[in-house]
Amino acid sequence: MEEGVKVVGFWPSPYSQKVIWALKQKGVAYDYIEEDLSNKSQLLMKSNPVYKKIPVLLHGGKPIAESSVILEYIEETWPQNPLLPKEAYERASARFWIQFGAEKGPTFGSLFTSTAGEEQDKAAKDALEVLKILEEQGLGNNKFFGGDSINLVDLALGWLAHWFQCIEELVEIKLIEPTTLPRLHAWVENFNQVPVIHENLPDKKRLLAHMKSIREMSISAK
Amino acid sequence: MADEVILLDLWSSMFGMRVRVALAEKGIEYEYKEQDLRNKSPLLLEMNPIHKKIPVLIHNGKPICESLIIVQYIDEVWHHKAPLLPSDPYQRAQARFWADYVDKKVYAPGRKIWATKGDEQEEAKKEFIEILKVLEGELGEKPYFGGESFGFVDISFVTFSCWFHVYETFGNFSIEKECPKLMAWVKRCQERESVFKSLPDEKKVLEFVYFLKKIFGIE
Numbered sequence: 001m002e003e004g005v006k007v008v009g010f011w012p013s014p015y016s017q018k019v020i021w022a023l024k025q026k027g028v029a030y031d032y033i034e035e036d037l038s039n040k041s042q043l044l045m046k047s048n049p050v051y052k053k054i055p056v057l058l059h060g061g062k063p064i065a066e067s068s069v070i071l072e073y074i075e076e077t078w079p080q081n082p083l084l085p086k087e088a089y090e091r092a093s094a095r096f097w098i099q100f101g102a103e104k105g106p107t108f109g110s111l112f113t114s115t116a117g118e119e120q121d122k123a124a125k126d127a128l129e130v131l132k133i134l135e136e137q138g139l140g141n142n143k144f145f146g147g148d149s150i151n152l153v154d155l156a157l158g159w160l161a162h163w164f165q166c167i168e169e170l171v172e173i174k175l176i177e178p179t180t181l182p183r184l185h186a187w188v189e190n191f192n193q194v195p196v197i198h199e200n201l202p203d204k205k206r207l208l209a210h211m212k213s214i215r216e217m218s219i220s221a222k
Numbered sequence: 223m224a225d226e227v228i229l230l231d232l233w234s235s236m237f238g239m240r241v242r243v244a245l246a247e248k249g250i251e252y253e254y255k256e257q258d259l260r261n262k263s264p265l266l267l268e269m270n271p272i273h274k275k276i277p278v279l280i281h282n283g284k285p286i287c288e289s290l291i292i293v294q295y296i297d298e299v300w301h302h303k304a305p306l307l308p309s310d311p312y313q314r315a316q317a318r319f320w321a322d323y324v325d326k327k328v329y330a331p332g333r334k335i336w337a338t339k340g341d342e343q344e345e346a347k348k349e350f351i352e353i354l355k356v357l358e359g360e361l362g363e364k365p366y367f368g369g370e371s372f373g374f375v376d377i378s379f380v381t382f383s384c385w386f387h388v389y390e391t392f393g394n395f396s397i398e399k400e401c402p403k404l405m406a407w408v409k410r411c412q413e414r415e416s417v418f419k420s421l422p423d424e425k426k427v428l429e430f431v432y433f434l435k436k437i438f439g440i441e
Contacts, residue, residue: 050323059312062312064312064315064316066319068318069315069318072314072318073311073312088295088298089281089284089286089295091294091298092291092295095291096286096291099288
């Protein structure tokens with residue numbers, strides 16, 4: 001049985017990017033398979049029959065789905081350059097923040113698809129509240145959510161360092177600014193400078209165009 | 223040094239029950255503190271300031287929140303007895319996947335079955351049965367979701383079983399009829415001391431829902 005690692009992903013997705021970041025951070029070689037979500041492959045349907053979504057990690061042909069599950073699998077299988085604390089309480093705390101970030105997805109989704117007016121003002125307010133919690137209680141005075149270096153929490157929230165800027169540009173509201181969220185703003189800059197991250201981000205222009213079309217489709221569907 | 227373990231919980235919460243079952247499986251002594259969610263205690267607000275929800279496990283003064291995170295914490299700290307997660311990383315990933323599936327999928331349609339009427343209720347019932355069938359498929363012929371041993375996925379889902387009577391009563395259907403293998407698994411789990419001591423009587427839960435509907439003005 002082959003021991004190779006494959007990642008089935010979609011280039012604009014922060015979920016598949018997280019998996020790539022984790023593998024790269026640990027120096028694990030993998031083959032990347034770009035999925036056409038408008039025409040899902042047999043491989044995807046077979047390896048993730050429950051959700052039929054990317055990302056999927058295949059290790060020696062065995063599939064794992066759900067990015068948070070994949071990240072923990074990567075951490076356990078390749079323990080070099082650890083991305084989770086060793087101590088149980090700190091691990092629980094890291095998992096708490098990963099889950100918090102995941103649960104608050106819809107809050108940012110609402111902002112992304114909002115149009116100017118009361119709806120957008122409320123969406124921006126809700127998003128800002130979440131960002132404040134992340135800054136004050138998640139990040140605190142640390143450089144990264146992982147402390148001095150990035151860990152799974154940083155990877156899970158990594159979309160805030162690149163994809164969120166596209167959202168801000170499309171809705172014409174800047175939330176993560178040095179005046180309003182100084183520590184989170186600094187985290188964005190620091191995170192983007194980590195070599196593994198810096199070298200593995202989708203092209204901003206291409207991403208912006210992609211997100212713009214998704215936003216327009218969502219708005220017209222409302 | 224003796225461990226101080228406190229659980230902030232609500233008797234009817236299927237999420238809190240997960241922690242009770244995990245603590246019982248490991249034979250951990252703890253202090254149970256019933257919470258009034260309509261009048262949240264200073265302790266709850268201090269220990270879970272972000273979500274202000276139960277369950278919260280307080281271990282030697284330090285809080286851990288979110289039921290499945292708590293169960294994993296318990297498994298890691300008290301690792302010398304009754305492992306709840308498999309040791310093989312691939313099996314662990316499968317366990318996490320399915321516990322996450324239960325966490326994402328079961329609660330919302332279940333709630334709609336007793337809290338709504340008409341089309342919304344019918345939709346919820348259909349969705350709920352579908353989800354149960356997926357879980358039944360995953361269980362297959364195994365005695366437990368974890369295989370031969372009771373574990374993480376079993377704990378994540380068995381706590382909903384004391385709410386089945388509620389869903390069946392308001393949804394007017396039989397889970398036994400729809401998913402007989404799943405009900406066999408429920409009965410198997412209920413024979414475990416950790417489960418029957420941690421889950422309330424299903425009639426009490428039904429009474430509680432009648433009460434909730436009254437005070438929230440849900441017909």
